[in-house]
Amino acid sequence: MNRRPVLVGAGLLVALAAALVAAVALGPVRVPLGETARVLVGAAPEDPRWSTVVGTLRVPRALTAVLAGSALGVAGLQLQTLFRNPLAEPYVLGVSSGASLGVGLVVVGAGGSGAGFAAGLAGAGRVGVVVAAALGSALVLALVLLLARWARSAVTLLLVGVMVGSASTAALSVLLVWTEPERAQQFLLWGLGSFSATTWSDLRVLAPCVVAGLAAAAASARALDALLLGEAYARTMGVDVRRTRLLTLLSASLLAGATTAFCGPVAFLGLAVPHLARRAFGTSGHRVLLPGCAVLGAVLALVCAVVSQAPGSGTVLPLNAVTSFVGAPVVVAVLLRSRVAL
Numbered sequence: 001m002n003r004r005p006v007l008v009g010a011g012l013l014v015a016l017a018a019a020l021v022a023a024v025a026l027g028p029v030r031v032p033l034g035e036t037a038r039v040l041v042g043a044a045p046e047d048p049r050w051s052t053v054v055g056t057l058r059v060p061r062a063l064t065a066v067l068a069g070s071a072l073g074v075a076g077l078q079l080q081t082l083f084r085n086p087l088a089e090p091y092v093l094g095v096s097s098g099a100s101l102g103v104g105l106v107v108v109g110a111g112g113s114g115a116g117f118a119a120g121l122a123g124a125g126r127v128g129v130v131v132a133a134a135l136g137s138a139l140v141l142a143l144v145l146l147l148a149r150w151a152r153s154a155v156t157l158l159l160v161g162v163m164v165g166s167a168s169t170a171a172l173s174v175l176l177v178w179t180e181p182e183r184a185q186q187f188l189l190w191g192l193g194s195f196s197a198t199t200w201s202d203l204r205v206l207a208p209c210v211v212a213g214l215a216a217a218a219a220s221a222r223a224l225d226a227l228l229l230g231e232a233y234a235r236t237m238g239v240d241v242r243r244t245r246l247l248t249l250l251s252a253s254l255l256a257g258a259t260t261a262f263c264g265p266v267a268f269l270g271l272a273v274p275h276l277a278r279r280a281f282g283t284s285g286h287r288v289l290l291p292g293c294a295v296l297g298a299v300l301a302l303v304c305a306v307v308s309q310a311p312g313s314g315t316v317l318p319l320n321a322v323t324s325f326v327g328a329p330v331v332v333a334v335l336l337r338s339r340v341a342l
Helices: 004-025 033-040 049-083 095-110 117-124 126-150 154-177 181-190 200-219 220-225 233-238 241-263 269-281 286-308 317-339
Strands: none
Touching: 004 033, 004 049, 004 233, 004 269, 004 286, 049 126, 049 200, 049 220, 049 241, 095 126, 095 154, 095 181, 095 241, 117 220, 117 241, 126 154, 126 200, 126 241, 154 181, 154 220, 154 241, 181 286, 200 220, 200 241, 200 286, 220 233, 220 241, 220 286, 269 286
């Protein structure tokens, strides 16, 4: 019996617990660890402000990072299997750009003049924003999937995804020209990514969306295993390829769209996590990789959340700047190992 997946999984769960504690305990404002524990168990801290810092800001931020990291890790694995492309992920294939366009259409059209970006979100309703983001990501992913029929190589498909994403970004840029400068600036800041903008009420929407997307991904684990060897082989194994493709499309769109709606277009996590999980677990089986990517994605997202807060400095770094340091080396390693000729 291969014990490696069990040992790696146990190690990741320990790392997840440690990263979760670090995300709650660390931040620009120093809160004593004992007082952090008092807030978490419901006791009154010495300084009432610490209840706000820990309970209202840090805990939702940590839970958001867990949900977003799990969602992007699993969505990246699904897309890499669906397109049989090691560089596929929501951000690179333009799925996040499509989700951003959906959010932009709702937010810009919802708020009144001078209402601001946050007011636009509130006016549209969080559920409406999530639906718009999921629809935007689904449309882009469906278009890339359609064009994939004529792509002759993985690199061609990757470039098609980049161009579709660029077109979505261009449409969003044109849209922002016609909105108030203040709201456009806030939208651009939102586009840098952040796990800190969610509240407890937001988590009541984000969590069910992510859980539903993860459940749909888990239901297609056997079919995704068969797709690793091509659609023809999958059909001989009794897999309904069209149904699997549609289920994967909907699941990945919901995961990427919900994450983008609440956190902005977060880069590279969806690309890096599946490759790191394959290396760690030593398998390509989705029954192992799907939960593995969910846990590993949560760990990496929590680490990026802590680093972006720059504990003790009072400075907040753009989340995408931190995730790029994680993902860029993985992209380089994949390109060098595959020896892809551009």
